[in-house]
Amino acid sequence: MNLSGEIWIIIPTYNEAKNIAQLMSWILDAIPSGYLVIVDDSSPDGTAKIVCEVARSDERVHLLCRPAKLGYASAVVAGLQFALSEGASVLGYMDADLSHDPQALPLLVSAIQGGADLVIGSRYIAGGKVIGWAWKRKILSRCANWLVRILLGLPIRDSTSGFRLFQRKALEKLQLERLKVNGYAFQFVSTALAVWEGLKVVEVPITFRERQLGRSKMSQNIVFEAANVLIKLTWWRRTGQWLGTPVLVDA
Numbered sequence: 137m138n139l140s141g142e143i144w145i146i147i148p149t150y151n152e153a154k155n156i157a158q159l160m161s162w163i164l165d166a167i168p169s170g171y172l173v174i175v176d177d178s179s180p181d182g183t184a185k186i187v188c189e190v191a192r193s194d195e196r197v198h199l200l201c202r203p204a205k206l207g208y209a210s211a212v213v214a215g216l217q218f219a220l221s222e223g224a225s226v227l228g229y230m231d232a233d234l235s236h237d238p239q240a241l242p243l244l245v246s247a248i249q250g251g252a253d254l255v256i257g258s259r260y261i262a263g264g265k266v267i268g269w270a271w272k273r274k275i276l277s278r279c280a281n282w283l284v285r286i287l288l289g290l291p292i293r294d295s296t297s298g299f300r301l302f303q304r305k306a307l308e309k310l311q312l313e314r315l316k317v318n319g320y321a322f323q324f325v326s327t328a329l330a331v332w333e334g335l336k337v338v339e340v341p342i343t344f345r346e347r348q349l350g351r352s353k354m355s356q357n358i359v360f361e362a363a364n365v366l367i368k369l370t371w372w373r374r375t376g377q378w379l380g381t382p383v384l385v386d387a
Contacts, residue, residue, distance in 0.1 A: 142169075142223075142224060142225040142226050143167050143169065143170040143171070143224075143226045143227070143228075143245065143301075144170065144171045144172075144173060144219035144222070144224040144227040144228075145163055145170060145171070145172050145173070145227070145228060145229065145230060145241075146173045146175065146212055146215030146219065146227065146228065146230075147172065147173070147174050147175070147229065147230060147231075147232045148175045148176075148177070148208055148211035148212055148215065148229070149174055149175065149176045149177070149179060149183050149184075149211075149232045150176070150177045150179050150205055151179045151180065152179065152181075152183050152232040152233060153179065153182050153183045153186055154181075155233050155234050155347070156174065156183055156186055156187060156232060157186050157190070158234065159232060159234055159238070160172055160174075160187070160190055162238040162239070163230075163241065164194070165238070166238040166241045166242065167241050167242070167245070170196065170241075171196045171197075171198065171219070171222075171224070172196060172197045172198065173198045173199075173200060173215040173218055173219055174187045174197070174198070174199050174200070174215075174232075175200045175202065175211040175212070175214050175215040176199065176200070177202050177204065177205040177206055177207075177211060178201065178202060178203060178204055178205065184199060184201050187199045198218070198222075200214060200215060200218060202214070207319065208318070208319050208320065209315065209317050209318055209319065209321075209322035210318070212229050212312075212322065213312050213315075216229070216302075216307060216312065220304065220307070220308070224304060225303070226245070226248055226301060226302070226303060226304065227301070227302055227304065227307065228244070228255075228300050228301035228302055229298065229299075230257075230298065230300075231298050231299070233347035234345070234347060234348065235344055235345050235346065235347055236257065236298070236299040236342065236344065237342065237343060237345070240257055240299070240343075243341075243342075244257060244299075244300070244301045244340055245301065247301075247338045247340050248301055248303060250338075251336060252303075252336050252337070252338035253302065253303050253305075253306035253330065253335035253336045253337065254300060254301070254302050254303075254306055254327075254330045254335055254336070254337045254338070255300060255302075255337075255338050255339075255340060256292065256294060256295075256297050256300045256327070256338070256339045256340070257294075257297055257299030257300060257340060257341075258292075258293055258294035258339035258340060258341060258342060259277075259294050259297065259341075259342060259343075259344045260278070260281060260293040260294045261293050261294070261339050261340075261341055262341065263341030264294070264341035264342055264343070264344075265341075265343050265344070266343075266344045266345075266346075267343060267345045267346065268345055268346030269346055276359070277296065280324075280362065281293065281295055281296055283366065284296070284327075284328075284366065287366060287370040288324070288328045288366075288369065288370060288373060289373075290327060290328060290331050291331070292327055292331065292337060292339060293339060294339060295323060295324040295327040295328070296320060296323045296324050297323060297342075298320070298323055299342060306330070306335050309333060309335070310326065310329050310330060310333065310335075312326055314384050314386055315383065315385075316381065316382065316383055316384070316385055317361065317365055317383060318361060319357075319361050319362065320358055320362060321361055321362040321365035321366070321383075324362075325365060325369060325383060328369065365383055367379065368380065368381075368382075368383050369383055372384075
């Protein structure tokens with residue numbers, strides 16, 4: 137598979153002015169033939185201005201500005217849809233806070249070349265690790281992934297990772313715009329759909345580092361939404377019926 141000029145990386149941003157320039161430089165160094173789509177939710181700290189300045193001189197960089205803080209999941213979907221419209225055949229997304237090392241991108245690309253439909257940068261397989269988290273955050277993440285794995289029957293160790301690549305055909309099959317979630321529940325729901333659709337999902341080890349600059353977006357509301365979505369998805373998977381508002385609009 138020839139991936140030259142076909143890899144598009146989506147980066148949702150909100151107040152990442154301290155990190156975004158460095159991240160863009162590192163990604164484009166790691167995959168020189170790749171393209172970036174920064175989806176900014178009207179960051180008041182000038183994130184979009186920094187991206188715009190880079191985009192003026194580098195055609196590999198694209199900026200999508202949204203009128204308000206509309207949420208992580210919809211930002212990812214908007215970026216993926218833009219990349220698809222530009223003809224991307226391999227596309228994915230990663231965090232803007234430098235927690236995901238762009239030097240791992242060639243490893244994810246290699247797994248795509250090996251036939252994977254979805255590649256997840258995993259903290260919880262052999263060779264993966266987390267640096268800089270407090271023990272409470274580590275326990276929360278481990279328990280969340282264990283519950284997802286058990287309740288949804290997934291053979292994936294890190295369903296909540298936000299560092300991933302898709303084959304175009306796989307992404308078109310999943311139709312992630314169907315998902316009615318706002319935050320990081322998007323990760324495990326999209327993982328579950330990929331497994332249930334029979335796609336080849338591969339995990340590769342990554343090192344996740346806690347952000348050094350800026351503020352974390354993790355909050356109690358994000359945790360609550362994820363728990364609520366997991367309960368709904370588990371019930372739907374077992375009964376075919378939703379508890380309240382569906383997570384999938386066409387279900």
